[in-house]
Amino acid sequence: MDVMRVGISAALGLLATFGLVMLMYTLIDSGSKELDEGPTIKIPDFLHVDRDVSENVKKTEVEKPEDPETPPPDIPEENLEFEVPDNVVSMAAPKVGGGMKVGLGSFSRDSDYIPVYVPQPQYPRRAQTRGKEGYAVIEVIITSTGGVRDPIMIEEYPEGWGFGRAAVKAALKLKYNPRVVDGVGQEVTGVLYKFTFQMAK
Missing domain, CATH: 3.30.2420.10 (TonB)
Structure with missing residues (x-):
């Protein structure tokens, strides 16, 4: 009786293991097919454009003071x-x-x-x-x-x-x-x- 019971348990374990393996294989195979059949997305290349950078420098021009019309009076020495x-x-x-x-x-x-x-x-x-x-x-x-x-x-x-x-x-x-x-x-x-x-x- 003990030997028969052990044999039945081993047969059921093998059958369950084989079923799980077949199920995992089916899932993996179907997932890969869906991925392959999906639309292909193309990532655009980045285009590097060289631009000329010009400086914007503000120049301040100092106006020369005008000469006075009448010079200061000379102080006698x-x-x-x-x-x-x-x-x-x-x-x-x-x-x-x-x-x-x-x-x-x-x-x-x-x-x-x-x-x-x-x-x-x-x-x-x-x-x-x-x-x-x-x-x-x-x-x-x-x-x-x-x-x-x-x-x-x-x-x-x-x-x-x-x-x-x-x-x-x-x-x-x-x-x-x-x-x-x-x-x-x-x-x-x-x-x-x-x-x-x-x-x-």
Whole structure:
């Protein structure tokens, strides 16, 4: 009984397996035929077209400014002259001959005062804007070291335009080689100096 039952089970298994194989084959064969018989779809080729690319550059032109019709007025330049009034200040050259004194083992030399630096005074603003010219005479004391002190205005022309005040300030900056007598610097009083104020032509 057991042997017959096993044989029947094996026969039924083989029959079922054979049926499944035949069914799978039929399905695969029919699917492939349907695919072959379907319409063919053609994928179009992509066409590459070369295009010229042009730059779009915006150029900005700067207009040249026009020249002004009327040029700005010229500002007159200052032209300052410094003069010593005639017959007022004696600008003697250093004494060479009789001024040399020779002692025992030493010597000394006499010399008169000589200007070594003349400052430029500030042109008065009101006179400059009005085109006024003038001069001022200043009296100073030359010290034993060549400096200047106690400036005094002696003369101003024309008056009331600030020439004298500007000349006094400039006179304080005058520098001299002092007067030397027997090798010693001497103070000199009553020295006059003239500052002339002129506009540039």
